[in-house]
Amino acid sequence: MRHLKNSRLTRRQFLDRMAKAGISISVACAAGFWFHDSKGPSASSHKEANLFQFDFSIDGLGQKMSIVRGADRVATLRMALKSLGGVETFIKKGDRVLLKVNAAFASPAMLSATTHPSIITEMARLCFQAGAASVVVMDNPINDPASCFTLTGIEDAARSAGAQVLLPRDDLFTPMTVKDAKLIKNWPILYKPFADITKVIGMAPLKDHHRSGASMTMKNWYGLLGGRRNIFHQDIHGIIMELAKMIKPTFVILDGTTTMMTNGPTGGSLSDLKNTHTMIVSTDQVAADAFGASLLGKSLDQLPFIGKAQAVGLGTADYMKLNPAMGSVEEPPVEHR
Amino acid sequence: MNIQTTRRICQIFFFVLFLWFCVVTTLGEQWWQLRGWPVNWVIQLDPLVGLATLLSTGTVFAGLLWGLATIVLTILLGRFFCGWLCPFGAIHQFVGFLARRKRPLAEKIKLNRYNDLQSIKYWILIFLLTVSALELAIDLIRLPATHSLLFTILVLGFLIWIILGAVRKTGMNPKKTAFLFLIFIGVWLLSSALLSGSKTSTASVQIGLLDPISLVYRSINLVILPLFDRTSISVSMTPRAYAGTGLIAAIFLSAVLLNLAVPRFYCRYLCPAGALFGVLSRFAIWRIGKTRNECTDCHLCERNCEGACSPASQIRINECILCMNCLKECSHHLMTYQTAPSASGEILSPDLSRRQFLASAVSGAAAIPMLRISGHLDGNWDSALVRPPGALPEKAFLSRCIKCGQCMRICPTNVIHPAGIQGGLEGLWTPVLNFRMGTSGCQYHCIACGNLCPTAAIRPLSINERLGKNRYAEKGPVKIGTAFVDRGRCLPWAMGRPCIVCQENCPVSPKAIQTREVFNTVHTGSNLIVAKGDPLFIEFQDAIPAMKSFATGDHYVMLLPPENHLPRRILSTWERGLRVAGEHPFETPPLSGTRVDIQIRLQQPWVDPKQCIGCGICEHECPVPGKRAIRVTADNESRAPEHALLLKG
Numbered sequence: 010m011r012h013l014k015n016s017r018l019t020r021r022q023f024l025d026r027m028a029k030a031g032i033s034i035s036v037a038c039a040a041g042f043w044f045h046d047s048k049g050p051s052a053s054s055h056k057e058a059n060l061f062q063f064d065f066s067i068d069g070l071g072q073k074m075s076i077v078r079g080a081d082r083v084a085t086l087r088m089a090l091k092s093l094g095g096v097e098t099f100i101k102k103g104d105r106v107l108l109k110v111n112a113a114f115a116s117p118a119m120l121s122a123t124t125h126p127s128i129i130t131e132m133a134r135l136c137f138q139a140g141a142a143s144v145v146v147m148d149n150p151i152n153d154p155a156s157c158f159t160l161t162g163i164e165d166a167a168r169s170a171g172a173q174v175l176l177p178r179d180d181l182f183t184p185m186t187v188k189d190a191k192l193i194k195n196w197p198i199l200y201k202p203f204a205d206i207t208k209v210i211g212m213a214p215l216k217d218h219h220r221s222g223a224s225m226t227m228k229n230w231y232g233l234l235g236g237r238r239n240i241f242h243q244d245i246h247g248i249i250m251e252l253a254k255m256i257k258p259t260f261v262i263l264d265g266t267t268t269m270m271t272n273g274p275t276g277g278s279l280s281d282l283k284n285t286h287t288m289i290v291s292t293d294q295v296a297a298d299a300f301g302a303s304l305l306g307k308s309l310d311q312l313p314f315i316g317k318a319q320a321v322g323l324g325t326a327d328y329m330k331l332n333p334a335m336g337s338v339e340e341p342p343v344e345h346r
Numbered sequence: 347m348n349i350q351t352t353r354r355i356c357q358i359f360f361f362v363l364f365l366w367f368c369v370v371t372t373l374g375e376q377w378w379q380l381r382g383w384p385v386n387w388v389i390q391l392d393p394l395v396g397l398a399t400l401l402s403t404g405t406v407f408a409g410l411l412w413g414l415a416t417i418v419l420t421i422l423l424g425r426f427f428c429g430w431l432c433p434f435g436a437i438h439q440f441v442g443f444l445a446r447r448k449r450p451l452a453e454k455i456k457l458n459r460y461n462d463l464q465s466i467k468y469w470i471l472i473f474l475l476t477v478s479a480l481e482l483a484i485d486l487i488r489l490p491a492t493h494s495l496l497f498t499i500l501v502l503g504f505l506i507w508i509i510l511g512a513v514r515k516t517g518m519n520p521k522k523t524a525f526l527f528l529i530f531i532g533v534w535l536l537s538s539a540l541l542s543g544s545k546t547s548t549a550s551v552q553i554g555l556l557d558p559i560s561l562v563y564r565s566i567n568l569v570i571l572p573l574f575d576r577t578s579i580s581v582s583m584t585p586r587a588y589a590g591t592g593l594i595a596a597i598f599l600s601a602v603l604l605n606l607a608v609p610r611f612y613c614r615y616l617c618p619a620g621a622l623f624g625v626l627s628r629f630a631i632w633r634i635g636k637t638r639n640e641c642t643d644c645h646l647c648e649r650n651c652e653g654a655c656s657p658a659s660q661i662r663i664n665e666c667i668l669c670m671n672c673l674k675e676c677s678h679h680l681m682t683y684q685t686a687p688s689a690s691g692e693i694l695s696p697d698l699s700r701r702q703f704l705a706s707a708v709s710g711a712a713a714i715p716m717l718r719i720s721g722h723l724d725g726n727w728d729s730a731l732v733r734p735p736g737a738l739p740e741k742a743f744l745s746r747c748i749k750c751g752q753c754m755r756i757c758p759t760n761v762i763h764p765a766g767i768q769g770g771l772e773g774l775w776t777p778v779l780n781f782r783m784g785t786s787g788c789q790y791h792c793i794a795c796g797n798l799c800p801t802a803a804i805r806p807l808s809i810n811e812r813l814g815k816n817r818y819a820e821k822g823p824v825k826i827g828t829a830f831v832d833r834g835r836c837l838p839w840a841m842g843r844p845c846i847v848c849q850e851n852c853p854v855s856p857k858a859i860q861t862r863e864v865f866n867t868v869h870t871g872s873n874l875i876v877a878k879g880d881p882l883f884i885e886f887q888d889a890i891p892a893m894k895s896f897a898t899g900d901h902y903v904m905l906l907p908p909e910n911h912l913p914r915r916i917l918s919t920w921e922r923g924l925r926v927a928g929e930h931p932f933e934t935p936p937l938s939g940t941r942v943d944i945q946i947r948l949q950q951p952w953v954d955p956k957q958c959i960g961c962g963i964c965e966h967e968c969p970v971p972g973k974r975a976i977r978v979t980a981d982n983e984s985r986a987p988e989h990a991l992l993l994k995g
Contacts, residue, residue, distance in 0.1 A: 030629040037414060041411055044405050045406045046407055240992070
């Protein structure tokens with residue numbers, strides 16, 4: 010507010026006002042021309058693809074596989090790992106391990122739609138025993154994540170062994186592209202949790218799957234996809250092959266103790282399940298899935314993703330080539346004697 | 347010629363120009379239809395449009411730079427735009443003049459008295475600009491997290507300034523300054539940490555709700571011109587109809603009619619552009635004022651004062667719209683337009699307390715994040731919201747669209763309509779396609795809307811880009827949605843009637859609508875048993891009353907059992923028999939006693955989403971009158987990868 014008793018404008022006042030007006034005009038003009046955009050926005054610019062491929066395999070170890078029969082998951086898992094030289098073969102002191110479990114559905118463990126809690130506890134325990142610095146249990150489930158981890162018992166199982174559970178928060182996803190991929194291109198991947206991980210173990214239950222034929226260790230990586238991923242069901246065998254291409258795990262565990270034979274991948278009834286009493290541990294996920302097919306009573310031709318994965322060199326469907334260590338815990342195991 | 351006459355001529359000129367631009371924004375063969383006029387010029391001259399989109403997008407699009415001319419002139423001259431140029435202002439001034447023409451002098455003066463509530467328009471301006479600037483503000487708050495080096499330099503610079511201040515012993519209290527500075531940095535760092543994980547975009551432009559130029563364009567385009575379309579002076583190719591214009595009309599009418607109670611009500615109390623000019627006129631070189639303070643206090647100068655800016659006492663420069671009426675009214679010739687401040691003093695700043703400023707800014711900042719909790723930009727998006735081809739991804743679109751209605755006016759088929767709240771409250775009056783209305787769907791070779799849009803909310807496409815030709819061949823055509831067949835309403839699917847109008851009208855090649863051929867047995871009400879047959883003719887044992895309705899060319903005759911025979915097209919019938927087409931004569935003439943079915947050949951449409959561009963011509967042409975049997979939704983629109991329906995590759 011300015012009061013002036015007479016309308017005489019002093020030179021100083023006038024120059025002051027001129028200067029302010031001049032500065033305002035200059036600022037406006039500078040801003041106008043600086044920010045001027047004569048062309049307008051272009052079509053959503055093609056983002057530079059973040060190429061990636063996870064490789065957590067151990068150099069020089071070669072492809073190994075172990076198949077152990079028995080009803081006790083924990084015992085068969087232990088034996089399978091022992092027959093491959095013990096967990097120390099894979100997990101070294103200071104390793105930060107990620108367990109990619111299947112926590113897809115918010116249903117109790119007894120329905121076998123998800124990775125059984127007992128082997129999660131055991132695997133985490135073994136990792137720590139081998140000197141792992143940390144163990145993270147992770148999945149991007151289909152049902153509500155928090156409910157899935159709670160109701161399946163996976164959260165308690167992980168915690169009881171001192172492992173950390175990681176729910177798939179939005180900010181953990183990054184749009185990524187798998188090298189030479191047709192499908193996983195600029196797609197949100199649960200990528201950030203892998204930042205300081207040194208070993209990855211895939212832990213899948215053995216299940217029937219109406220779209221692909223079977224959900225086993227390769228299909229288990231679907232839980233690393235974010236976004237509206239179900240669009241990939243239009244090419245299910247292609248996406249499973251690309252998922253296997255996306256990640257080379259340290260090893261995978263295929264739990265065929267209780268197999269979901271029908272109504273997969275959700276199941277929902279004990280009558281969908283069958284005791285097949287087999288635990289598979291393999292560094293070759295294609296071989297693990299090929300063996301799993303036999304437990305499901307399916308031929309490899311019924312599961313084209315296995316052939317596709319083999320064709321691009323991700324592993325062998327002829328698992329006998331790996332000379333798998335066979336065992337059984339029906340007979341008293343050595344270490345319990 | 348005195349200054350008021352000049353002003354009136356100027357107002358009339360711009361009003362007529364504006365009307366002319368509205369009228370010519372239509373396609374057609376007449377001389378008065380679109381012929382390259384700069385129809386957006388009046389919008390572009392409005393700096394509020396440029397400023398709001400600058401804040402929300404960081405750019406000033408093409409012709410919006412014209413707003414700079416208005417800004418420069420306003421800084422030099424004051425609010426000339428309101429008094430001399432604004433077509434909405436001209437309407438208000440004229441209606442206000444009619445309303446108070448016969449009122450007594452004292453009442454006129456009273457009507458033009460300044461009212462404290464005139465500062466409401468500044469609240470509105472601050473609210474709307476904060477809405478636009480929020481994204482920018484959040485980016486600034488995040489500075490410590492995103493540009494830590496820049497932040498450190500800023501902090502260090504400030505520290506040096508404080509130290510220098512302490513050393514040189516200026517008036518500043520270094521302890522207090524340092525303390526405040528620490529608190530400020532602390533709050534900044536905390537807010538930065540708080541907001542660093544947030545990825546949600548908050549950019550939005552809502553200026554169009556009340557910006558006078560957007561408002562008057564929208565009202566004239568969507569309400570007033572369509573009224574004339576229904577008289578003998580039609581101003582569009584076909585009479586225009588726009589869905590949901592009730593609210594637009596109500597607001598326009600209220601704004602105009604309020605002049606009956608208070609002259610220039612909208613300009614004085616509500617107009618955010620006026621408020622912006624008010625702020626800009628602070629350093630005006632020339633302003634209205636008295637030459638001498640000695641005055642009879644007759645207040646005659648306020649008789650026709652359009653701005654209610656109190657010229658008789660301390661004039662409020664930010665309210666003065668340069669109507670120049672006071673110059674004539676003052677019988678002592680005290681009022682003038684000069685470089686010196688008024689002899690009775692002047693008030694330069696809006697009547698706005700810090701508290702009011704903060705309240706408006708905080709509500710503006712909260713508005714969009716609060717609205718977006720509804721999820722209408724994420725999982726809860728409405729697929730009925732089909733945007734015109736070239737519309738930016740929804741968030742970018744909402745940070746540009748000023749709801750002016752230019753795209754709706756130019757659209758040759760009248761398929762673009764103002765949205766209701768299906769795109770969220772913030773999407774009110776933004777363009778949405780309604781395929782049931784207009785003359786046809788979205789025309790295959792048309793790029794009018796994007797090339798007219800003043801803010802590039804719909805970006806200018808080339809024909810090649812729209813159609814996916816030449817260098818756009820790899821990207822393919824611009825898709826605005828996908829058509830879905832409703833098999834429960836479709837004539838060939840549900841009702842056994844041939845149709846496929848949708849397939850015929852599909853403009854893409856190869857057609858996005860394909861058909862499946864099926865033969866359905868028709869109920870004839872009788873047993874059809876052959877009495878006599880030859881290669882082309884069948885005569886039945888009984889007269890069949892329904893037989894006359896089977897000579898449609900779509901009906902076929904089938905000898906039973908069907909597995910041994912082909913359906914043969916019926917060319918003509920009479921009550922006791924029929925003739926089949928010569929292309930498939932019976933190899934062995936049907937024997938007496940053979941049973942026969944009449945069948946109808948149906949082509950049932952299905953959509954290939956890979957080909958469909960969502961133009962909606964099929965929906966427009968579908969003969970099912972109410973809810974169409976083929977309808978377009980925004981699924982698979984090119985602008986939103988997250989709405990993809992198909993796997994690529």
